Amino acid sequence: MAALLVIFVHGWSVTSTDTYGELPARLAAESTKGGGPKLDVQHLYLGKYISFRDEVRLPDLSRAFEAALQPVLAQAGAQRRFVCITHSTGGPVVRDWFDRHYVQTKLTGQCPMSHLIMLAPANFGSALAQLGKSRLGAIKAWFDGVEPGQGVLDWLELGSPEACELNLRWINDYPRLKLTESANPIFQFVLSGETIDRKLYDFINPYTGEIGSDGVVRLAAANLNASHIILQQPAIVAGEPLPSARKRLRSLEYVRSRRSASTAFKIVAGASHSGGDKGIMRSVRNDGAPHATVDAILRCLRVADAGSYAALTQAFSSENATQQAIDNRLEIEKVPVLPDRRYFHDPHAMVIFRLLDSEGMSAPEVKLLLTAGPNHDPNQLPEGFLADRQFNKRSGNLTFFLNHAALTGCPAIPGPKPGQTARLEWIARPPYGLKIQSRDGEHFVEHWESELHSSVKDLLPMISANETTIIDIRLTRVVREGTFRLTRQLVSQSFKNTEPGGVIG
Known part of the structure; x- marks a missing residue:
């Protein structure tokens, strides 16, 4: 595979590029090993976008991403395509960018993005978004010296009209685009965990310990395999x-x-949403030690055609079934003095x-x-x-x-x-x-x-x-009849107590 231009895009309310941790450096180091995709370190970019100001909305971010991207692509050369690795809200941001600039304009064949690898993306939103907009979230933002980011949180709130609009197009319209089979294929991947980092559990906010999620985003909300009835x-x-x-x-x-087109979805073992110990991105160390996130990303980068994409999609599905098998569902948390706590995943x-x-x-x-x-x-x-x-x-x-x-x-x-x-x-x-x-x-x-x-x-x-x-x-x-009537009686009449009648056809 030719050298790759890699762009990282972070999540909501991030104020520093230290959010990426050592993952970019680790991937660059992996590129020097034999058998893996070659990553050009000189063409590795870290995204910085503003989500902590209330006036900024998701379409503004996708518009700004396009503006920031064009000079990078011009410098890289006309034939250069890029790989995008996102975390959390970064997934919806890049999906919105792709939808607005290439799907709705019918230019998917000209899209410069070859791989979109989403880590714990809030594709259908997050239960935490509603709380992030609350008074408690506003107080936390005030202490952090930022605003809650109301505009982005509106999109992220479960059942938002904006998220539904994008996802309904994804389910109903995208399958006929056959993105993985085109001459300029685009491969999308979702990697997400279902592990709760108990050290980060917030007793005021039980969503941080929600089974079926990584403490912020539910597996079901990350997964792009979805249906519309x-x-x-x-x-x-x-x-x-x-x-x-x-x-x-x-x-x-x-x-x-x-039903949506089949999309590669991997449950990353032991991964939570954030944190240096279990976070799907922040826990990666540039030490060469095996790491589930790094392994999954490299497997995604090796995909080069529709056949290899379908094979990886099936492999991920089989691994997910093993991950969630009956024998793997019990979690026991050791608690000093008190009885151990049991969780069923x-x-x-x-x-x-x-x-x-x-x-x-x-x-x-x-x-x-x-x-x-x-x-x-x-x-x-x-x-x-x-x-x-x-x-x-x-x-x-x-x-x-x-x-x-x-x-x-x-x-x-x-x-x-x-x-x-x-x-x-x-x-x-x-x-x-x-x-x-x-x-x-x-x-x-x-x-x-x-x-x-x-x-x-x-x-x-x-x-x-x-x-x-x-x-x-x-x-x-x-x-019902009686909602609107006409009368020829010129004498004043009250219709305040009119009762509903039959059905108006």
């Missing part, structure tokens, strides 16, 4: 009686589902529900419930299935973080000694579904109750472990 209520039929219409609209219908999944109506408006007044069992009862859901739930106030989107093992069932987990059982077997309770509950009373504009139609047998096959699924639920916006 659309469910909808039937349309209103003109002149239909109110009881008949309510009954017919009670069933949600399946419209379609789409079950695979999790993230689901973003977008509740929209037939006019494209959000429907924040309805309540969404997950159900289980043949009676579609929320009370039958297995214990521990829901790890977290967040509501995005700007978009109205609702994000569920689900224990996938609790939903699918899980064999007993062995204890630390032969013959011991750390956790008993979990039994699944299918089929899983959902219900939409409307607000009480009669209203002139309504969204009615509904649930999964019988043609959709089970919600579970739509949701994969370590992945995000965006589910659009399109509700019919019901306008």
Whole structure:
């Protein structure tokens, strides 16, 4: 492989290039060894971008990245392509840059980036972003002498409209671009950990110890293998009686589902998000000792065509299955004096529900419930299935973080000694579904109750472990008679107490 131009891009709220630690130097040192890709040390750049000012938004960063990149490429030569290695928010920044400057402009064949290697990227956001915008986050930023970075945090908040927009294009539009098969291929990789560095655990902020994450970003939020499902209520039929219409609209219908192109995703053993001991980037030392992050990056850099990319994608998938096997799920934390703490690292999944109506408006007044069992009862859901739930106030989107093992069932987990059982077997309770509950009373504009139609047998096959699924639920916006009337009575009349009538078709 020819010498590579390598550009590093850091994450949110970083104020110094020491955030990269010894990883750049280590990769340069690895290039001198035989059998690996050659890295040209003279063409290695460390990104510095401003995310700690509230006025800066993600599109501003992608625009600024393009401006900073062009002189570097001009100096490197017309034929030079670059490898980009990002950490955390750096992943979405570069993805947004690629989307704006090469996908939306239909210039993907001219993109100078050959490899995008994302370390713990917040591709679907981070649960911590909502807290970063809170008063506590503002106080911390004040002590650090910076601003919280409201503009970037808006993008990073789970279920944000900006993140959903980019990721929906990734799922629905990007597959037909066949990026790995073009004459100028582009290879994307996600490397993320699921280890919690207990030394960095913040008791005020339990997300820093969240199972299924690296303490900041969930595996499901990092992974670019994702799906988009659309469910909808039937349309209103003109002149239909109110009881008949309510009954017919009670069933949600399946419209379609789409899946992203297969993307190389690696769970890096022993890696947390940050920190010098376990951080996926900061823990790398330029000492020549084996390191899981360095090994994974070098494997990514060796990819040169669609065949080798597909082979590495499959290899990563097999390794992930071993990493999350039943025998590897138990973590025991030794605590002085007190009893040891046990953690079970079950695979999790993230689901973003977008509740929209037939006019494209959000429907924040309805309540969404997950159900289980043949009676579609929320009370039958297995214990521990829901790890977290967040509501995005700007978009109205609702994000569920689900224990996938609790939903699918899980064999007993062995204890630390032969013959011991750390956790008993979990039994699944299918089929899983959902219900939409409307607000009480009669209203002139309504969204009615509904649930999964019988043609959709089970919600579970739509949701994969370590992945995000965006589910659009399109509700019919019901306008009732009486919302607007005309009268020929010229005598003054009050219509303050008008009651809603039938359905306007």
